[in-house]
């Protein structure tokens with residue numbers, strides 16, 4: 001069998017009949033009668049299975065007993081035109097080898113219609129399902145598209161650290177990194193934890209964002225992007241929050257907020273278009289199975305300009321909605337941070353297209369955002385998408401040393417840990433901007449999955465770090 005080279009099923013399905021082939025994969029289903037068995041084999045290269053036709057005369061009865069859902073096989077045979085509907089070719093098997101048996105009584109995916117919730121409890125096996133095969137292939141395509149986009153534009157891929165001393169977003173929801181013995185914590189004279197004894201000699205955490213280091217890169221080589229994991233210890237059990245998620249953070253010297261908005265819009269449109277161009281089979285499957293508005297919704301964001309609106313205008317729209325009888329769970333007035341229900345109202349009910357919100361109250365945004373002349377707003381921007389809400393957060397950065405220092409002091413932040421960052425404003429400061437795209441939020445949009453736990457292979461959420 002091994003003298004023949006294995007061909008992946010994706011390639012086999014577009015081969016011409018008549019050739020001798022070797023396929024390897026996992027059994028999805030087996031059916032048939034005494035004379036002939038039909039085995040659907042999948043190897044993950046495509047959502048489609050290849051049908052194996054096995055004439056019972058040629059094989060041992062014992063062999064067929066081992067061919068159960070989930071078992072792995074190597075199948076040699078002739079690629080022939082398929083009589084059945086649904087596929088152009090199938091394999092007329094001459095040799096079948098069971099590589100790994102799969103106990104049908106214990107295999108976690110034996111049930112026919114397994115809910116997404118159940119599948120999360122067997123996340124180590126759920127990757128074998130059609131749904132997660134599709135999600136993983138789309139996720140892979142999107143990662144490649146991200147690198148392609150920035151590579152074409154001459155951005156430098158910058159690797160920023162995961163272990164950090166600074167809390168970039170100022171939210172304080174960080175996972176501490178320590179090698180101190182938790183049963184015997186060293187204390188200083190005042191009774192506080194003595195971090196000088198810790199691995200790094202200081203208190204460190206997992207990063208919430210690569211932005212601050214990204215700014216160092218942008219103010220050196222002009223345009224950079226990061227693409228890596230980020231960690232937030234916020235106790236948000238929502239369908240849109242993970243404790244460990246991936247973020248793409250471009251940072252550009254000499255960009256103002258308008259350049260920033262333009263890039264963000266071009267970027268997400270490029271990614272959605274890429275998914276439509278490269279993932280149609282998987283999209284069609286997800287569209288049919290989970291969300292029959294998926295493909296249409298993806299197309300709907302492409303041909304139009306995103307709506308740009310200030311936070312203040314958006315508050316007026318939302319207040320008017322409330323006075324017209326729209327019910328929100330959370331109150332909304334100038335100064336509040338929007339909840340996803342407010343964001344979705346703006347996108348899905350009011351403007352009926354993606355929205356870029358700008359000019360937020362400074363008190364609800366991070367210290368680094370450029371302060372507007374009015375003294376009360378900052379030049380932040382959030383891109384809001386249908387069904388998701390916020391998909392991108394970013395801003396023009398405060399380039400003035402004096403204003404940045406004043407804001408850090410005003411917020412009572414420690415300047416000590418930030419001197420290196422402030423140096424960007426001391427030595428050749430330039431106007432610059434950037435944003436962060438939540439990779440899994442993007443994936444929610446391009447897979448139609450409703451829960452963020454279903455677009456990352458091994459989700460990390462409060463009380464859940466299994467697998």
Ligand code: 4AD
Pocket residue numbers: 168169208209210211232240241242243245247249250390391392393394395434435436437438439440441
């Ligand atoms: O709006 P955020 O907090 O912005 C930043 O971190 C900036 N440093 C980005 C920048 O300007 N370079 O996060 C950016 C995006 C959000 O819009 C959202 O898509 C995603 O990251 N995000 C999350 N995704 C999943 N789970 C979470 N807990 C997330 N928190 C933020």
Ligand code: MG
Pocket residue numbers: 382390392393
């Ligand atoms: Mg944000």
